[in-house]
Amino acid sequence: MRAFHLTSLQHTTKIKVDEYGFERPPDFDYISYEDFMSEYLKVLAKRAKKWSDLLGNGRSIMKNRLAKRYIRKGIPCEHRGKVWLAVSGAEALKSDYEANLFQSLLDGPVNQDIVEIIRTDLPRTFPDNIYFNTTDEHQQKLFRVLLAYAHHNPRIGYCQGLNYIAGLLLLVTHCEDTSFWLLKVLVENKLPDYYSPTMDGVITDIEVLSELVKEKMPDVHRHILALGLPWAVIATKWFICLFAEVLPTETVLRIWDCLFYEGSKIIFRVGLTLVGRHKSEILKCDDFSSVAELFKEITQDSFALHCHDFMQSVFRIPGTLKRTRIESLREQISAERKRKNEMQNQQKER
Template sequence: MPEAETTAAIAEEVDAFGFTIRPDEAAAAGQGKGSGKRDRRHTKKHLQTVRQREIKWRKMLDLNNFRGGQSRAQVEGLQHEKFRSRSFKGIPDSIRGEAWRAQLVDMDAEQYPTDAELNDAWERFEDLMPAEDTPLYSSFEVIDKDLHRTFPNHEYFRLAALPEQAALQGQAHSSNPNAKTIISGQVEMRGLLRAFAHQHPVPGYCQGMGMIAGLLLMYALRNDAYRMFCSLIRKEKYLLDMFAEGLPRVQLFTGALDWLLQKKLPDVGDHLMGEGLMAVIYGVDWFMCNFAKTLPWTTVLRIWDRYLVDGYYVSFVAAFEIVRLLRPQLLASNDMQQHMTLLRNLPIEVTSESVLIPAMDKSKLRYEDVAAALEANGYKPMPDLPEPRFKPPKPAPTIVQAASAPTQAEPVTSAEADAGAPGAPVRVAVQPTSDSPKHVAAASDENQGLRVVDVDDALPGTASALQPARSTESIISKSESLDLGPSDWV
């Protein structure tokens, strides 16, 4: 990136959530994407209110972690309504990550990998190179393509890196000759999505998952974000089957929205259907990303606070109210192209937190209505999927080779090895994988140079157990120096 362009990128103003503030958003008093009511958020009264709510949330989250000696059943029964009502009012931003984790992970944390397991595995996922003809390779390719278009206006995921971030930079998939440099947030997103695709071959990776992963990484460290992401994808009340092959739940939900509009807003529903403008044309991102790609950020967060409590019902209420608020504009003409543009580029007058959230609070759409719409479109309840046992990639085998080693192993007789002549080759064995019961030992002396041999269940230093090498071999000569000490025993 040219220096002037980089400087300009650094100088851009960002809002309280890390999103770049465009000039039109600043002029609109922070009502654009990624912004809230900037003046109100900095008033003393507002900050005092937020602080009081933070204290209440902290006490409630402590109780939900069973620190008061109450049972899980007591906590779930007594605290659910309080948790729900406070979530609907909006979770303080400083508490949001913990509150979301409490909803998604804490109650069944034993199903997920531990921090120790994940910390040990991230580098392996980064280095993993699956065979080119496998679904996993295809998933990794699509992940790398999507990185740079996922939250490109957020400072954590932006392509232009500050100089001090250089140490955190990684490289995109090495098989792609046009791969771009990726920065710290993208590295974490890439690792999370790679890990999920590896651990969950079905559904693997699907476009749209990056928006969910990015949202979670803004509010949680990567280990927690990974566990939260897995919970969302495997639970029926959230995104189960949303990313399955053929997108069956996307089709189900958009069909149910069409049904609701025709039943509850018949003038608008019939008008849109008469134009052939079904919800599957404009509403896919609404349901797949739960509006993370569509609405102003403060509105997105308020919807997600509710979504993690009540599940997909909240998505239907938001979608229904958006169409209801657009009713006058939709009925004003029969121009399908104009209506499609309107529904895909929602105006801020409808989507701002101060408009859409109160509309959702007053919505006449009930859970029973959503259930009827889903049933009319062939919905059948599904059980939550169990989280598979965590199996990270195995470490790559370590191969001991000299730079001048020939490509093919040559036979080495015992007479040649015992001759002690300068340059006489000796066997060097490749380290077995972690599945092998064998250990590898190195032995050397003044005459023989370095020799690496397999040892069946032998402890380092047990010379009597040394056996001729039986694994894949390469050749080095005695005249070449390789220094292996006790620390090189494996």
């Protein structure tokens, strides 16, 4: 299930795609969705007025307590690209580089191996989205963003998962250059080593999530451990795709609003909220397959669809979550993995 936005005020009955072009499944619950939208549209109208006042006369947004509160309550779709650029640091970063960097990368020499890898992934990107599955236009835009970034940052090049992120950025911003800079700031500043060849950042943060669940919900952690379900099975896509293709679209974008402003801590808050909200159902699962299936279901239920209530829960259910604690866990886990790797290398040498 996916969500409409304020600009889609028309009656939603039996409309088969959402505002972003994602096709709704045959079993889409239109009645529940309209119940939700009847309330959410009121919230959106109120927020749109406040944002118009904040950004009136072309003003740029500054990082402060007011902006943080506004962003946590959601950025209107028409302002997202501009606000994301400003609060993420991408706008300032862009000024440090030559003008028209994006186009100059496209005009320069290309690595044909990277070209082929990206082209292979293009048809796999959002196959349920009419913009990507009915014409070549969006696929070509996506190709150019991914190709430019791969040549800009050869250490990372192209990594699976980036296609979903860049694709959704394009659907929101409608601009290749903006999407390029937002992709750059995500990959290099907000999500360290998530998309490196070894994906150490993702591996580490999945273990961090596991430790946070252990601290905050030890009974759930013990139960999942007893069932033999690795957290990597549950959460890898959460981290790699930043919940794109996992949660309803508008919920994903509300998460990204906070991600661009506050950084990766929001990913842990969302993960802990999904676990905490469905704690009783998780504890009732009695085998590996049932709990794995449950984790698929909870990302598409009515709670996940009701993005405003969901985001309010994200800042309530996990309780206190300090950045220093996350960084400490990252350091501990990385050091332990390094120690194990050194021991394994020593054993091989013997």
